[in-house]
Amino acid sequence: MIVFRVEHNHHRLRRMQVHVCETRFERGRGLLLRRRLDSETAYLLPRCRAIHTIGMHYRIDVLFCDAEGRILSMRENLPPCRIARDPRAAQVWELDAGTIRRWGWSVGDRIRPC
Template sequence: MTTFTVIGTSDPVPLEIARSARARRRGLLGRDGIEGALLLSPANAVHTLGMRFAVDVAYLDRTLRVIAVRTMRPGRIGLPRPRARHVLEAEAGMLERWGLRPGTRVAVRDA
């Protein structure tokens, strides 16, 4: 199982990683929710067209530092973030709960 943690905390969060182009295109489409988060890599933009629930989106740079965080309702198209190399998606409200905000870093670990 893959997890991520916010640097400076010890609580691991379940993580799915979408590495293939097909997995990144599908993202969270067709799901009613997610336990943990989904990491789209590489990616610098997302959309919520066809989504069933609102999501929190964190744009990460190449060192996994958070550049920006936003909540997107279904049916939205996000603008690309030029410095972003990865995008972390979770159910709305979860990123704040986990302490993710601009400037924080995450660590990904395979258990």
């Protein structure tokens, strides 16, 4: 379990299990053939600007962040068989659908490990 800080209007700590997808295999597999994410799990793809939901059977939330973890853009409830990208991004977070709204994240917030 990784603890990370979300800088918003006030500081909050969130606890979430984060799977960091570093290898080509991990990045290629991503969420394919996996059961739906729960609200306490995220996939982090460093050095990434685009993701797809081809082959998935559920919606996800996506955060596109810069190298410092600042949220540049978001896609909420991205359905299966779609592509999402932000050419400015340095990392991408894949989350359970509804997480962005539930936790109140917005563009400009910053996510970083504590």
